[in-house]
Amino acid sequence: MLVLDRVSKTYPNGVQALARFSAEVSQGEIVAIIGGSGCGKSTLLRAVAGLDRASSGRVTLDSEAIAAPHAKIGIIFQEPRLLPWLSVADNIGFGLADLSAAERREKVARALARVGLADKAQAWPRELSGGQAQRVAIARALVPQPEVLLLDEPFSALDAFTRRDLQDHLLDLWADTRPTLILVTHDVDEAVALADRVLVMRPRPGRLFDQIEINLTRPRDRNAPLFENFKRSVLTSLDRSLDRNVPDRDATQGPGQAMWW
Amino acid sequence: MISDAPVLQQSSEPAESAAAPSRLSRYARPMLGLLLPLILALGWELVVWLGWSNGRLVPPPSRVFATIAELARSGELIRHIAATLWRVGLGFAFGVIAGTLLGAVSGYWSLARRLLDPTVQALRAIPSLAWVPLFILWLGIFETSKIVLIAVGVFFPVYLGVMGAILIVDRKIVEVGRTFRLSGFAMIRRILLPAVLPAYVVSLRVGLGLGWMFVVAAELIGASEGLGYLLLDGQQLGKPAQILAAIVIFAILGKLTDWLIEVAAAPFLRWQDAFGRTKGT
Numbered sequence: 163m164l165v166l167d168r169v170s171k172t173y174p175n176g177v178q179a180l181a182r183f184s185a186e187v188s189q190g191e192i193v194a195i196i197g198g199s200g201c202g203k204s205t206l207l208r209a210v211a212g213l214d215r216a217s218s219g220r221v222t223l224d225s226e227a228i229a230a231p232h233a234k235i236g237i238i239f240q241e242p243r244l245l246p247w248l249s250v251a252d253n254i255g256f257g258l259a260d261l262s263a264a265e266r267r268e269k270v271a272r273a274l275a276r277v278g279l280a281d282k283a284q285a286w287p288r289e290l291s292g293g294q295a296q297r298v299a300i301a302r303a304l305v306p307q308p309e310v311l312l313l314d315e316p317f318s319a320l321d322a323f324t325r326r327d328l329q330d331h332l333l334d335l336w337a338d339t340r341p342t343l344i345l346v347t348h349d350v351d352e353a354v355a356l357a358d359r360v361l362v363m364r365p366r367p368g369r370l371f372d373q374i375e376i377n378l379t380r381p382r383d384r385n386a387p388l389f390e391n392f393k394r395s396v397l398t399s400l401d402r403s404l405d406r407n408v409p410d411r412d413a414t415q416g417p418g419q420a421m422w423w
Numbered sequence: 424m425i426s427d428a429p430v431l432q433q434s435s436e437p438a439e440s441a442a443a444p445s446r447l448s449r450y451a452r453p454m455l456g457l458l459l460p461l462i463l464a465l466g467w468e469l470v471v472w473l474g475w476s477n478g479r480l481v482p483p484p485s486r487v488f489a490t491i492a493e494l495a496r497s498g499e500l501i502r503h504i505a506a507t508l509w510r511v512g513l514g515f516a517f518g519v520i521a522g523t524l525l526g527a528v529s530g531y532w533s534l535a536r537r538l539l540d541p542t543v544q545a546l547r548a549i550p551s552l553a554w555v556p557l558f559i560l561w562l563g564i565f566e567t568s569k570i571v572l573i574a575v576g577v578f579f580p581v582y583l584g585v586m587g588a589i590l591i592v593d594r595k596i597v598e599v600g601r602t603f604r605l606s607g608f609a610m611i612r613r614i615l616l617p618a619v620l621p622a623y624v625v626s627l628r629v630g631l632g633l634g635w636m637f638v639v640a641a642e643l644i645g646a647s648e649g650l651g652y653l654l655l656d657g658q659q660l661g662k663p664a665q666i667l668a669a670i671v672i673f674a675i676l677g678k679l680t681d682w683l684i685e686v687a688a689a690p691f692l693r694w695q696d697a698f699g700r701t702k703g704t
Contacts, residue, residue: 213601213602231604232604243595243596243598245614247617248694256613259609259613286693288694
């Protein structure tokens, strides 16, 4: 279980990006975090990844505190961030330095086949399309078999068709080992298509506003009326989160929620 | 495709029609660069041969090559080339080592950069030849002062190149290393080193160019052998053909050593997705 306990982040310039964010995510759950710009969703993800330290509060994975990048936590960024000097295969094997060469080769080959890029093993990253590059990034993050995979708007730079394709592909890969997925997105369709639960955040300072359970079985039909209903409720919540006249209502914020102004 | 590889592969492909022109252009293109100097040289040769000029101050190519051949026969040429190569080699090696170490420290460690960089930049602003009298006083007129002067010339571009390259390594790529929990050393070996390599190769080539420049300066000041000595000797004895011979050999050696760096680095830089790779195929 991944626990975020009153995580706050104030940048050195005094801007409070995140205020006492608390949430619990159980193993294998897919959680989407959605919110207006500047709501601190990327800050939150970086704190969970151990890339940035929270100013206060703590992140624990199976009661182990996360303060630095952790072997059980993988991350996929908005850009593929492949290492341009490594072939596609070597990029995927980047996190497997501890394994023997033979083991690494075998795992990489399996991952390549799994993301449908077996024929690109020896290609350079520059020779890939945007979607292919992001597939490699997904394979690179998944091949060490993390328990938690963080995704920071992973498909937002792709065209609509490729995005859907990769969303389905991600779910397909997720089903192999069922890691916990935490997906930061600004795409309501993506959140409802993938997540078991959508957390809506509101900005300035970034905090949790609402939670919406998506009780839909997978595979989900994006054209089903029920799917549309969920999308509408997420959208409504999102709209309300941006309306200053609507008070914070989520109990997990707890007392002592300080308004920074 | 943009890279060089497909061009190489094409010769083994059955499509003769596609292979033939690409093989032609593969050899023809470098030749294109020789066209202008060849025309100029032949033109001048012709002018002297026709008697329009006596070619005393600007000897025709044939006379320059005759001088080179003569020097080579007597064994002088090898001795001068060896002396110069030895100086450039040692000076380049010391300059590269010092530039790489200090550049890496300054690039990697901001405290060191604040301490070190202003001084290095101030020293860089001094025209390096201004050091010559001091070096001669300190280190004598013989090899040491020459090699140090060359090393100083090589040091600055390498230092700047390494430091600058480390400073602009993409934070996002470094973050990838962090998420895979690379230790400091692994981060340097697996992320920083490959990332700075292209800029490093460029700085080595610039440094080598300066090394060749400074060896001439050093040898003009006082030497009994070396290509620079040949230049000076040619001037004092009024032998322009010998000066031109030395210049031609400088050009050949400079180009050759530069090409060696390029060729040695090429296998490590095949991944580059840059403008230079995309043109001219």
